[in-house]
Amino acid sequence: MAHRPFLESDAALVVNGLRKTYAQGDDTTVALDDISLHVERGDVVGLLGPNGAGKSTLVNILCTLLQPTAGSATVAGYDVETEGADVRRNIGVVFQEPALDDQLTGIETLRLHARLYGLDRQTREERITEILDLVGLAEVRDQVVEQYSGGMKRRLEIGRGMLHDPVVLFLDEPTLGLDAQTRQATREYIQQLNEEADVTVLLTTHNMVEADALCDRVAIIDHGEIVVFDSPSALKAQLGGDIVTLTVTDSEEATRLAELLASYSWVTAVHPTGRDVQVSVARGQTRIPALVTRASEASVSVTSVDLQTPSLESVFLTHTGRTIDDTGAETAPTRPPVVTKQ
Amino acid sequence: MMADVQAMYGLWLREITQFLRSWSRIVGWLITPLLILGFLAFGFRGVALPGLPEGIDYVQYLVPGMAGFTILFSASFTGLGILSDREVGFLKEILVAPVSRRAIVLGWTAGGATTAVIQSTLIILLSIPLGFRLKRVWMFPLAVLVLLLLAITFIGFGLALASQFRDSQGFGLLINFTIFPLFFLSGALYPIENLPGPLQYLALLNPLTYGIDALRGVLIGTSAYSLLLDVSALLVAATTMVMIAGILFERIEVV
Numbered sequence: 323m324a325h326r327p328f329l330e331s332d333a334a335l336v337v338n339g340l341r342k343t344y345a346q347g348d349d350t351t352v353a354l355d356d357i358s359l360h361v362e363r364g365d366v367v368g369l370l371g372p373n374g375a376g377k378s379t380l381v382n383i384l385c386t387l388l389q390p391t392a393g394s395a396t397v398a399g400y401d402v403e404t405e406g407a408d409v410r411r412n413i414g415v416v417f418q419e420p421a422l423d424d425q426l427t428g429i430e431t432l433r434l435h436a437r438l439y440g441l442d443r444q445t446r447e448e449r450i451t452e453i454l455d456l457v458g459l460a461e462v463r464d465q466v467v468e469q470y471s472g473g474m475k476r477r478l479e480i481g482r483g484m485l486h487d488p489v490v491l492f493l494d495e496p497t498l499g500l501d502a503q504t505r506q507a508t509r510e511y512i513q514q515l516n517e518e519a520d521v522t523v524l525l526t527t528h529n530m531v532e533a534d535a536l537c538d539r540v541a542i543i544d545h546g547e548i549v550v551f552d553s554p555s556a557l558k559a560q561l562g563g564d565i566v567t568l569t570v571t572d573s574e575e576a577t578r579l580a581e582l583l584a585s586y587s588w589v590t591a592v593h594p595t596g597r598d599v600q601v602s603v604a605r606g607q608t609r610i611p612a613l614v615t616r617a618s619e620a621s622v623s624v625t626s627v628d629l630q631t632p633s634l635e636s637v638f639l640t641h642t643g644r645t646i647d648d649t650g651a652e653t654a655p656t657r658p659p660v661v662t663k664q
Numbered sequence: 665m666m667a668d669v670q671a672m673y674g675l676w677l678r679e680i681t682q683f684l685r686s687w688s689r690i691v692g693w694l695i696t697p698l699l700i701l702g703f704l705a706f707g708f709r710g711v712a713l714p715g716l717p718e719g720i721d722y723v724q725y726l727v728p729g730m731a732g733f734t735i736l737f738s739a740s741f742t743g744l745g746i747l748s749d750r751e752v753g754f755l756k757e758i759l760v761a762p763v764s765r766r767a768i769v770l771g772w773t774a775g776g777a778t779t780a781v782i783q784s785t786l787i788i789l790l791s792i793p794l795g796f797r798l799k800r801v802w803m804f805p806l807a808v809l810v811l812l813l814l815a816i817t818f819i820g821f822g823l824a825l826a827s828q829f830r831d832s833q834g835f836g837l838l839i840n841f842t843i844f845p846l847f848f849l850s851g852a853l854y855p856i857e858n859l860p861g862p863l864q865y866l867a868l869l870n871p872l873t874y875g876i877d878a879l880r881g882v883l884i885g886t887s888a889y890s891l892l893l894d895v896s897a898l899l900v901a902a903t904t905m906v907m908i909a910g911i912l913f914e915r916i917e918v919v
Contacts, residue, residue: 385760387918411762421753425682437674438761440667466685482757 332399334490334522335361335384340393342379342546353379355546356393361539363489366516366523368537370530370638376546377526378418381494384524385415398489411439414483414521418494420475424468428459428478431467432485439486449485457481457511473504477511484519491515493525497532509536530634540634542641549641558632561640563590564606566613567628568599579622583613606631671763672771679745679775683782690783693738697787701730704853705794715855717886727788727796728879729852732872734784735814736846740839742776743822747832750918759918769910773819780815781808788883799885807882813898814875820905827912852876855888871901 337359344351354376361367369377382388384397386406395402398412422431429450436446454460457477467475476496483491496512497505513536516523527533533540534554541551550557570576573596580594583601588609591602603609606629617624683690705723716725749755758768785808788796798804822839829835849856849863850872856864867873878894881887887894 387756387760389917407762407764410760413760415756415760417753417756419753421755421757423678423682423749423752423754425685426678430678430681434674434678435757435761437670437677438758438763440670440762 332363333360333396334363334365335359335367335395335397335524337380337384337395338393340380340383340395341391342376342383342388343391352546354383354390357543357546357548359541359548359551361522361524363522364516364520365538366512366525366536368533368540369524369526369543370528370533370540370634371526371543372528375543377543378494379546380543381415381492381524381526384409385413385492386410411486412489414486414488414491416476416479416483416491416493416496418498418526420479422467422475422479424470425466427464427466428454428470429463431478432482435482435485441486449487453481453485456484456515471504472500473507476500476504476508480508480511480515484515484521487519488521490522490524493523495526495528497527497529505532512536530638534634542638544642550637554634554637557634557637559604561632561636563602563604564632565630566601566603566606566610567630568601568613568617568624569597569626569628570599570617570622570624571597573597575622579617579620582616582620586612586616667762668764668767671761671767672774675758675768675771676775676778679742679772679779683779693734693741693783694786694790697730697734697737698790700733701726701787701791702794705791713854713858715857720884720886723791723795724797724884725880726853727791728883729850729876730791731784731788731811731879732814732850732852732876733847734787735780735811735875736818736843736872738780738783739776739815739818739822740843742772742780742819743826743835743839744832745776746772746823746826747829747835751831756918765914766910769823769906769913772823773816773906773909776819776822777812777815780819781811784811784815798883800882803882807879810875810878810882810895810898813895813902814872816902817871817875817898817905820902820907820909823909824905824912827909827916846870846872849873850876851888871898874898874901 337357340354340357341352342354344353357376357380369380371377379388383390384395384402386402386409389403397409400408400412402409426434432450432453433446436450441449451460454463457480459474459478459481462470462474467478470478480493480496483493493512497508500508509532512523512525515521525536537554539551539553540557542549568579570579573594576594576597576599580592580599583589583599584592589601589603593600601609601613610627610629614624614627705726708722711722713722713725716722746755749758759765788807792798825838826835849859849867849870851867852872856867856873859867874889874894874897877887877889878891878898881891881894
């Protein structure tokens, strides 16, 4: 097997103006519209978007299963269109739907994979032992996959994707269809892999919590376009910080307090609703004492204080005007996304 | 290149592992040909079929035909297997590997041909208690070679067809409509001279005709054509079919 002449300076993934359209009769469906991305080695990057946003299409093009209509992409320095075999040698893929032969045992699954990737006998057996330990399936290695639980199957697939030591690991909705506990375990496992094996991970998800917990950088993808691409903390910071909600005794008091608080320069927005006053500030936890002191100076009695730090969900809402539910379907906004100062 | 050979070995091994693991499937595969063989052999016992070679009773005539049928039957399962891989998603795991599509097709063919040859050999051996006599036991390896060429031909055919389907249902239906015409137009049950003129020409285009004729020559010592002609025809058919399957698989998109 020719080993990768991979330069440290090479980005793991470069996507330039990528476009994919499907012709359906006279209509053209645009699956990807002018996507550009640059991913450094060792990063965990999330593609976040609702079902049908183009996430899987992008992954399928990057792992050479689909041809782009226009634009170009390189993975580990190789062009996905002209150097398909080199790209495939350097990537591991875990597909959205399971891709296992459930009549084979765990170890047979891994051996077949090693043979498909041309590992020599010694490397194969060493890597298989390592991987089985890493994914915690050493004890069930001789059981047929049919007898594995959903989580075990997922772990086997992720382990298989790592077997040939890829530069980039693609995970298409890695925790979809798993129960909460297995989902959490799988996330921790992906994190561990990224840290220990120094593999670049590109994962697609519609789960905000997952993207926030796992990813160094998140690309929000909507209608085939990347709307925004940055670290989760930077994305959240762009929203103008935290929201402190002060609850007072009645709505008149709330309005009076809102006017008082709006005069602070560090308050970016104030919004009274009923007995609540929502105050947007940076580093909310440090501002709560000042806000409460100001209220008592004006003889407004505060009955409760709540601090909300912005979630990726509010970021998504801000950039797309929609939220996505657990199944990945889009839902209309239920409340105004951001409170702005008058 | 070495990597391709390893990949082919991996795919072959998977086929064999699956075959040995599912005894129920082996029995299922053997039952249909054995039932047809058993009932025809007893039902037509002593029938004077026109065109049957001198001194050959119907059981002797039928067994090579049923060995050919077993190959057809078993080869269609290879195509079906690829489509069920496609349905469960396993095909993506194979196609995303750094292996040429040609090597993948050859690996599938090797695996399917091995199991098909084992099954048809079993049919021949199981027909001995039914009254079949191997005239020339030392020629048996040659029979296995003929079975192998037949298997490669029809697995290539099955894979070429499978490449055009997205799921196993449509393919299964088409296979049902394909196996029996191929079987009846092959001289498996009767000499093809007994067919009406135009159908005889169709039978001459059917690779199974030459395979079964060669098997008769090798196993019971009587054949319509020379062994050289039969084997040459099979070689051409096997090469062509596998090449067509390779070209068609080169083009498929799996997502």
